[in-house]
Amino acid sequence: MIEANNLQKSFKLYHQPSDRLKEILLRRPFHNRHHALQDVSFRVENGETLGIIGRNGAGKSTLLKILNGVLLPDTGSLHSSGKVTGLLELGTGFDMSMNGEKNIYTNGLLIGMSREELDARHDDIIAFSELGKFINEPLRTYSSGMVMRLAFSIAIHANPDIFLVDEALSVGDGHFQQKCMRKIREFRANGGSIIFVSHDLNAVKMLCDRVIVLSDGKVAKDSDPETAANFYYQILGNEEVSEEDTVVERGYGNHHAEITSVTAMGETSQCEILASGDTLLLTISITAWEDIPDLTAGLTLRDRFGQDIFGTNTHFMEKPLSMSRGDEIVVRFHVPMMVAPGKYTVSIALHEGADHTRICYHWWDNAARFEVSGIRGTHFIGVCQLNPSVEFLAPPEVTNDTAQQS
Amino acid sequence: MNPALLLHFVRQDLVDRHAASALGALWTLLIPLANILIFTLVFSRLMGARLEMMGMQSLGTYSYSVYLVTGLLAWTCFANTVTRIGQVFHEKAGLIGKVKISLFALPLYVLISELIVYAISMSFFVGFLLLIDFQWSWHWLWLPVVLAVQQLLAYSLGLMVAVLSVFLRDIRELVTLAVQFWFWLTPIVYVMTILPESWIWLFKLNPLFHTTAALRQVMIVGTTPDWQALVAITLLGLGLLVASLFVGKKLERDIRDFL
Numbered sequence: 001m002i003e004a005n006n007l008q009k010s011f012k013l014y015h016q017p018s019d020r021l022k023e024i025l026l027r028r029p030f031h032n033r034h035h036a037l038q039d040v041s042f043r044v045e046n047g048e049t050l051g052i053i054g055r056n057g058a059g060k061s062t063l064l065k066i067l068n069g070v071l072l073p074d075t076g077s078l079h080s081s082g083k084v085t086g087l088l089e090l091g092t093g094f095d096m097s098m099n100g101e102k103n104i105y106t107n108g109l110l111i112g113m114s115r116e117e118l119d120a121r122h123d124d125i126i127a128f129s130e131l132g133k134f135i136n137e138p139l140r141t142y143s144s145g146m147v148m149r150l151a152f153s154i155a156i157h158a159n160p161d162i163f164l165v166d167e168a169l170s171v172g173d174g175h176f177q178q179k180c181m182r183k184i185r186e187f188r189a190n191g192g193s194i195i196f197v198s199h200d201l202n203a204v205k206m207l208c209d210r211v212i213v214l215s216d217g218k219v220a221k222d223s224d225p226e227t228a229a230n231f232y233y234q235i236l237g238n239e240e241v242s243e244e245d246t247v248v249e250r251g252y253g254n255h256h257a258e259i260t261s262v263t264a265m266g267e268t269s270q271c272e273i274l275a276s277g278d279t280l281l282l283t284i285s286i287t288a289w290e291d292i293p294d295l296t297a298g299l300t301l302r303d304r305f306g307q308d309i310f311g312t313n314t315h316f317m318e319k320p321l322s323m324s325r326g327d328e329i330v331v332r333f334h335v336p337m338m339v340a341p342g343k344y345t346v347s348i349a350l351h352e353g354a355d356h357t358r359i360c361y362h363w364w365d366n367a368a369r370f371e372v373s374g375i376r377g378t379h380f381i382g383v384c385q386l387n388p389s390v391e392f393l394a395p396p397e398v399t400n401d402t403a404q405q406s
Numbered sequence: 407m408n409p410a411l412l413l414h415f416v417r418q419d420l421v422d423r424h425a426a427s428a429l430g431a432l433w434t435l436l437i438p439l440a441n442i443l444i445f446t447l448v449f450s451r452l453m454g455a456r457l458e459m460m461g462m463q464s465l466g467t468y469s470y471s472v473y474l475v476t477g478l479l480a481w482t483c484f485a486n487t488v489t490r491i492g493q494v495f496h497e498k499a500g501l502i503g504k505v506k507i508s509l510f511a512l513p514l515y516v517l518i519s520e521l522i523v524y525a526i527s528m529s530f531f532v533g534f535l536l537l538i539d540f541q542w543s544w545h546w547l548w549l550p551v552v553l554a555v556q557q558l559l560a561y562s563l564g565l566m567v568a569v570l571s572v573f574l575r576d577i578r579e580l581v582t583l584a585v586q587f588w589f590w591l592t593p594i595v596y597v598m599t600i601l602p603e604s605w606i607w608l609f610k611l612n613p614l615f616h617t618t619a620a621l622r623q624v625m626i627v628g629t630t631p632d633w634q635a636l637v638a639i640t641l642l643g644l645g646l647l648v649a650s651l652f653v654g655k656k657l658e659r660d661i662r663d664f665l
Contacts, residue, residue, distance in 0.1 A: 017573040017664050020657075069506030072659040084506075092504040095418075097426050106418075109411045110505045 002044050002067070002084065002162045002193055007076035009037040009062055009217075036062040037073070037217045044162070046081070049194040051208030051225060053201065053232050059217040060197045064088055064164055067195065082161025085111050091151035100126075100135040100142075100150055107154050121157045128179070129153035149176055156183050163187060166197045181207075201229050201275075201374035202341070229374055233269040236373075251364035256290040257323060257350045258361070264346055264368040267334070268376075272369065276341055276385065277376035282333040282368070284348055288323035292361070295321045296354070297331050300347045301339075309339060309383070315354050337372055338385035345369045407511040415515035420522060438479075438527035445478065446471035446534060468538055475531055476625050477594040477618045480553065483524040484560045484614065485585045490516045491564025492581050495572055499665040509661060510654055513568060517561050524553070543628035552624065555636050555643065556617040562646035569654045572661045592618055613639045 012031035014020055019030040037059045044050045054060050065071040066078065068086050093110045094103050104125055108118045126135050129149045131142075139147060165184065184207070188194055198204050204211060204225060211228035213221040213235070221231045251259075263283045266274025274280065282299060298313025314321050314331070323329065346368040350361040378385075421431040429436070449471050491513040501507060528549075536542070571577040592614045593601075601609060609615050616639060620631035654661075 011663055012660075017575070020660055020664075021570070021573045070503060071662050074659070089504040093501060095422065095425075098422065102422075106414065109408065109414050110501065110507075112408070112506070114408065115410045 001046055002080040002195070003078070004043070004067070005041050005077045005079075007037050007040040007063070007066060007078070008074045009059075009066060009071065010035045010074060035217050037066070040076070040214075040217070040219055042212055042219070042222065044193040044195060046161075046191045046193055047188055048210070049188055049196055049208045051204040051211035051228070052195060052197045052214060053199070053204055053211060053228065054214030054220075055236065058214040060166075060214055062217075063214070064166060064195075064197055067162075067164055080162055083112055083158075084162045084164065085155065085158045085160035086164025087152075087155055087166055088164060090155055091147060094139060094147065094151070096140040097138055099138050100129075100131055103139055103150065104154055107151065108158070111155065111158050112160075113158055117159070121159075125150075125153045125157050128156065128183075130176075145173070152176070152180055156180060156187075159187075160192070162193045162195065164195050164197070201232070202379070205229060205374065206379075229275070230269060233266070233273040233275070233373065234271055236271065236273045251362055251367075253350065253360045253362035256361045257286055257288045257292055257295060259348050259350060259364050259367065260285045260287050260328075262346065262348050262364070262367040264370040266337075266370075273371045273373050274337060275374045275376040276337055276339060276372050278337055280333075280335040280337050280370060282335060282346060284331045284333075286323070286329050286331060286350065288325055288327045291324050292352075293322045294352050295323055295361070296349075296351050297321065298349045298351070298356075299333060299335075300349075301335075302345050302347065303383070304343045309344065310335075313349070313354075338387065339372055340380075340383045340385075341372045341374060343369065343371045407508050407514070412511070412515055412518070415512075416518045416522070419515060419519040434523065435526055438523060439530050442475055442479075442527060442530055442534065445475050449474055472535065472540070472626060473597070473622065474595060476622055477592075479524060479527050479531065480556060480618065480621050481589060481592065481594050481614070482527075483520050483553070484556055484617075485589065486523075487517055487520045487557060487560035488564045488567065489578075489581055489585060490520070491561065492567030492571055493578060494564075495568050495661065495665060502662065502665050509658060510565065510651060513561065513565060516564070517557060521553075521557065541628070543624075545624040545628045545630065548624035548631055549621065552617055552620045552631060552636065555640050556614070558643035559613055559617075559639060559646065562643050562650050565650040565654065566646065569650065569657060569661065572657075572664050588612070588614065594618060613642060 011034045012020075013034055014031045023030045040059075040063060042050060052060055052063065062071065064086065065088070066073050068084060068088055070088075089111050091107060093106045095106060098106070104122060105115075105118055108125075109115070113121075129135075129146075129152070131146060131150060134142065134146065135150075139150075142150070163184070184194065194207070196204060196207055208225050211221075211223065211225045212219050213228050213232050215235055220235065221228050223231075261284075265271055265281055267279040267281050269275065269278060284297060284299075286295075286297065288295075296313045296315040298311065298315070300311035301309045303309050312333075321329075321331075345366045347363070347365045348367045349356050349363045351363075352359040352361075356363060380386075420434050424430050424433045427433060446468060494513045494516055495502065495509065498507075498512060502509070502512075567577060567581055571581075591609065592612055593609070598606070598609075598619075616632065616635035620636060623629050623631045
């Protein structure tokens, strides 16, 4: 169990550390204040996992450091029922010139294990790290992956009562990550509390019983993972608008018809960040400057590598469109986003017929962008969700015929 | 702090530091040994006459060497403890920012490590004394007491320096300078009798004057040290320790924020 009550932390920003002394001597302030955490309270029971999500600078790291005892809160209190260890201190004190074996002791002692505990778990740590005979080689001969594996193995065998897990977990190859995850689940099943800080909403949803969204150092939401994740998308969306205002040349074409604005947002999330499985609403405003009897509005979605993921238009969809000079209309595409998490851009085109090769009125690359973050519904891997189904059949009866044939 | 961790730091300081060199931990022994040899051999024939006036006539050729090394080893221990503890937060900033560690117990490893170096040096020195047929005495048992008094002062002072040094980096250079001045203001290489009589009281304000004198009393002259001075210095050390801890606790939040 770990309980935080009204944690408050502000950093006094000094131009130089000596200003702090000046302040004491002259008794007037020489700093700017930065509120990193304001009134943060929560309680994590034994066997419970609390997720903490939030943008960069929302106060996640500060909170972790306070939980871990490295920073002291200004006000507020912290009670925990036992030893708190985290991945924060992964590989702390590693000496590159010493061998793996020695470093297990260095790091282990630093994260609060006793010599007896280390002696007892020493073999498990080495086995878990899969370093084999490399354990007797100096760390400088290791690949960075091997160093990480050793660090993880030690941290994971520290057997704390409360485990602080952060982004660091997502390092290492898939096989090793899975092992870590299994170990963490095991830890939880044995009654340990976990505080999991991450940007990876999938992992958060999979692992956590409850999630806190931190925003500007405050607890903006404390709820079940799904609600918290949606809330998080929203604050992300609100804050990101200003950054996206820049860019975008407005394309080419004969401008007989023009795209005046394009917005992309998730139907559920109501912002540019949506979960896979949500529907993308792509709203396009068009103004015609000439009479256009046969107008096609089309879209192409591209992933971050610029690959075409999907494209369609009103011609393919058999929704004919015609406009007269001066007309303004709004076209809205509903696109179920059965695609993998990632960043996408949208290109919009106005042309005649099936494609833009005959007459192109207006072609606008990167007219909008959106991000798919996290997966709603069934988990999948790869670039798109094919919505498979599965059934279990009885094994085929082996008849004498087939038996003889084989 | 976990004793095992403390021990680990000491070990790291004395042994692991030399892990990359061929002679390894042997360096921890070799350097003090070399120092003692240099001082005893080089100075064996210098300044001997002065000492006879102070009741140390029986030392013969090596009288000055013995006088010098007794004071110098203790001084080195003191000075290293103060300067190194003074920088301990900077040196271990990486750890302090990562794992929960007591700021006020952490410097203990420097204290212990320096004491071990002193003990090693001292055993070489005692070996040397026995070799030159120096008259040993039960008063030698006072040595740990005097040293404890001296090191209490060193720890308290170092802790204060360490706390301030987080906020003012110049402290490091300042302390290096101050320690040099202090060295020459303490009768370590010279004898008290060269000081003008009217200045002696001023020199007696220096706590190290008394600890050094006490060390020579017990080691060379073979008498009981001036316990009043030692008690006074102990009280001074304790007072300073309380002050350092008080200031340190007050500023602990800032220290952790800055590191």
